[in-house]
Amino acid sequence: MSAVDRLTVTVDTDACCAMGRCAAGAPEIFDQDPDTGTVVLLDATPPPELHEAARLCADLCPCAAITVTEA
Numbered sequence: 001m002s003a004v005d006r007l008t009v010t011v012d013t014d015a016c017c018a019m020g021r022c023a024a025g026a027p028e029i030f031d032q033d034p035d036t037g038t039v040v041l042l043d044a045t046p047p048p049e050l051h052e053a054a055r056l057c058a059d060l061c062p063c064a065a066i067t068v069t070e071a
């Protein structure tokens with residue numbers, strides 16, 4: 001896996017099924033809305049040390065609601 005300087009995270013709250021895996025896996029990047037449980041993006045451009053966690057959350061999201069773009 002190659003290291004990149006910048007990684008951008010986007011979320012699709014309409015697709016999110018409020019499972020909360022992302023908030024548990026990377027609480028620095030994701031939270032959940034206290035009322036609906038849907039994802040809240042805390043950091044769209046996380047630092048390099050969190051890139052692997054961001055990728056993993058995107059891979060593991062059961063609703064494919066997280067997109068990671070590397071540049």
Ligand code: SF4
Nearest residue numbers: 016017019020022061
């Ligand atoms: S893991 Fe996916 S479905 Fe679950 S809260 Fe996060 S974005 Fe939503």
